[in-house]
Amino acid sequence: MGLATFIEKWHGTAFVASHIYGAWWFVVLWALLTAVGVVYFIRRHVRRPSIVVLHLAFVIILAGALLTHLTSWQGMIHLRIGETVTTYTTAKGSEVILERKLPFSLIINDFHVSYHEGTRAAKDYSTSFTLIEDSDTIEGSVAMNRIFTHRGVRLYQSSYDPDGRGSVLAVNADPWGISVTYVGYALLFIALLWMLLDPKGTYRRLWHTSARLTATVAVLPMLLSATPASAAKTLPRATAERLGRLNMLHNDRICPVETFAIDFTKKLCGRRSYADNTPEQVLAGFLFYPDEWNDEPIVKIKSSDMQRALSLPKQSSVNSFFDAQGGYRLGPWLQEYYRGQSDKLHQEFAKVDDKLLLVMSLHDGEPLKLFPYKGTWYSPADKFPPDMEPQRQEYIRNIFQLLINDAQTANYEHMNEALDKILSYQQRYGAKAIPSPLRLWAEHLLNAIPFATILFMVNLTMGFVCLLLTLLNRRQRLVLIIMVASEIALTSALALRWIASATIPISNGYETMLFMAWLIMLLTLWLQRRFPIMLTMGFLMSGFFLLVSHISQMDPQIGHLMPVLRSPLLTVHVSIIMMAFALLSLTFICSLTGLCLRRRADELMLLSQIFLHPALTCLGFGIFTGAIWANLSWGTYWSWDPKETWALITLMIYAIGVHQQSISWLRRPRGFHLYMVLSFLTLLMTYFGVNYFLGGMHSYA
Numbered sequence: 234m235g236l237a238t239f240i241e242k243w244h245g246t247a248f249v250a251s252h253i254y255g256a257w258w259f260v261v262l263w264a265l266l267t268a269v270g271v272v273y274f275i276r277r278h279v280r281r282p283s284i285v286v287l288h289l290a291f292v293i294i295l296a297g298a299l300l301t302h303l304t305s306w307q308g309m310i311h312l313r314i315g316e317t318v319t320t321y322t323t324a325k326g327s328e329v330i331l332e333r334k335l336p337f338s339l340i341i342n343d344f345h346v347s348y349h350e351g352t353r354a355a356k357d358y359s360t361s362f363t364l365i366e367d368s369d370t371i372e373g374s375v376a377m378n379r380i381f382t383h384r385g386v387r388l389y390q391s392s393y394d395p396d397g398r399g400s401v402l403a404v405n406a407d408p409w410g411i412s413v414t415y416v417g418y419a420l421l422f423i424a425l426l427w428m429l430l431d432p433k434g435t436y437r438r439l440w441h442t443s444a445r446l447t448a449t450v451a452v453l454p455m456l457l458s459a460t461p462a463s464a465a466k467t468l469p470r471a472t473a474e475r476l477g478r479l480n481m482l483h484n485d486r487i488c489p490v491e492t493f494a495i496d497f498t499k500k501l502c503g504r505r506s507y508a509d510n511t512p513e514q515v516l517a518g519f520l521f522y523p524d525e526w527n528d529e530p531i532v533k534i535k536s537s538d539m540q541r542a543l544s545l546p547k548q549s550s551v552n553s554f555f556d557a558q559g560g561y562r563l564g565p566w567l568q569e570y571y572r573g574q575s576d577k578l579h580q581e582f583a584k585v586d587d588k589l590l591l592v593m594s595l596h597d598g599e600p601l602k603l604f605p606y607k608g609t610w611y612s613p614a615d616k617f618p619p620d621m622e623p624q625r626q627e628y629i630r631n632i633f634q635l636l637i638n639d640a641q642t643a644n645y646e647h648m649n650e651a652l653d654k655i656l657s658y659q660q661r662y663g664a665k666a667i668p669s670p671l672r673l674w675a676e677h678l679l680n681a682i683p684f685a686t687i688l689f690m691v692n693l694t695m696g697f698v699c700l701l702l703t704l705l706n707r708r709q710r711l712v713l714i715i716m717v718a719s720e721i722a723l724t725s726a727l728a729l730r731w732i733a734s735a736t737i738p739i740s741n742g743y744e745t746m747l748f749m750a751w752l753i754m755l756l757t758l759w760l761q762r763r764f765p766i767m768l769t770m771g772f773l774m775s776g777f778f779l780l781v782s783h784i785s786q787m788d789p790q791i792g793h794l795m796p797v798l799r800s801p802l803l804t805v806h807v808s809i810i811m812m813a814f815a816l817l818s819l820t821f822i823c824s825l826t827g828l829c830l831r832r833r834a835d836e837l838m839l840l841s842q843i844f845l846h847p848a849l850t851c852l853g854f855g856i857f858t859g860a861i862w863a864n865l866s867w868g869t870y871w872s873w874d875p876k877e878t879w880a881l882i883t884l885m886i887y888a889i890g891v892h893q894q895s896i897s898w899l900r901r902p903r904g905f906h907l908y909m910v911l912s913f914l915t916l917l918m919t920y921f922g923v924n925y926f927l928g929g930m931h932s933y934a
Contacts, residue, residue, distance in 0.1 A: 235882055238875040242927050247324060254873045267295055283431045287424035294417035301410025312341035313399040321404050337366040344393055344400040358390050360400040378866050389868045405868030418857050425850040436846040465518055465525040472645050473513035475652045480659050480667050482602035482610035487666045491680050501588055503533045505683060519595050521640035527551040532588055536581040551592055598633045605663025675732035684726035685782045688719055692776030699769035712768055720754040739807040742924055746782035750775040752815040764840060770822045806862055810855035816848035821913040824906035834902035841909055845890055852884050875927040879919040886915045
């Protein structure tokens, strides 16, 4: 299965669906695995009811999957308004498209995309249609996460035509497989909980025999670079803050200019601020004093090869990318990039080009969509609708030149008045789209306090402090207080993101990293009295996830949820999966420490097992609640998406770790710890490998 995800990367989804996941030999492999497992299970004379029910659940789930494979059918229906459709298309192999007869006829009546107020970010897609079967006529509709069912045939909203006059529906019929599979899911949920709560079960025995533990771990060093000084002129901080309080359309949502200024500054120099200037002052500098700021060494070049190719330092100015005759020094490299040379060096040239284009677009205010009109927000560089009054068009086109004149003549009082008038204009004509004062306040606090940056340094440092206190056998009461404070701060950060975005903050990679750190600290505070080592582990592991969120390619921008994610199952599915990943991360720390400190290996093996059992329960819950959600949204509970596949691989690999009665070397601490450390690679692949290499429909998470 793991190999298939890489083959999919190289040859496409249709190829692996036909040649691997849908192939007869793949089904036979699963059948053989099941048969061997059943025979071995019987020969072991397993009697404990919870274990019997658990393994029976897996057999029933696989039986349901086989029935789905043999008896279900699915395809796509393309509808255009006013046309009658009687067929659907289905793929056979990687190239052949077959057309088959529907058991009814469909006529689309209307297709509608609803947007978030004031933006072009889709909130939902919906299709209304008429279903005709013999002499019966039924009116129906579908939307994202809302299906239509008729005589066992289910219709789902899939996509739509760019002109808005057509809709694509997924059609699916699975008369036997779903019922059997859902019975297996129900038994699985019952058995997983039963195994944790069973008074005579393995997990309760581990918990009762656990001891107070200590151990030692390594700490990640941090290198912080100095910030250069800036001599370029910009607005006074108070006036720049006034500019930051305006609202604008950015990242497909209405947000403060302050947020855009932070994103702009981070894109250019990789930090939230430059020298002693706030992000708003950096933005204002390029807007109102472009000649001076184009000479500032603010553009960060990450690639040392690119630095050598252009003979430029790591921090360069905008002007340094142009020669004395005004020629663009990146031009030849970009031509090669667009002709297909997409190696790492050429990609870096394209990224720097994006930064420079953003700076150039600011000269006429193109990114600053500050002016609402009939639900759309415009910048001074936009083409205005014909029905916009000439006076309003003139105001929008000229206001930035007036602001530039005020800035360059240092008439800041008049400039403040002009900025206040723009804010009044926004509140008058775009009030419905502007976030509430509470949401704006929450976003302002998030912009002002870099929670992840501060907390990763605090938590990693405290992990080192805990190590020293453990070695000196000192009490750690102050450390516990700092852990509580860190958890409160991270809780505040997540709450502020929830308020600012109006959606639970677990919808992208950055937010799930924060959520993982939050869960780890919560578990630490719960278990630290019984296991004092948890303070060291909790600080280090939460610090690691916060560090990843800080330095990785994850995008911390707040955005709207994709329509398919607007489901109550999002919270259940993601939070349970993240709980599993947090627990498995702690097993990794335990086992890594156990390999380093052999005298503590037995105790750390016990602690790792205490984390492993509930981790498997959560991972099982998470995977199969995701399958139920997928069935409700897409009509198929398992699509062999790379993240689904690697989550299943992770479950299977880690499940081996609890079969110590069958695998003798897992009963030895060194063997167990080594296996758990290696198993952590599957978790890294599930989260980071899929997101940044394999892709797939889950790669945003």
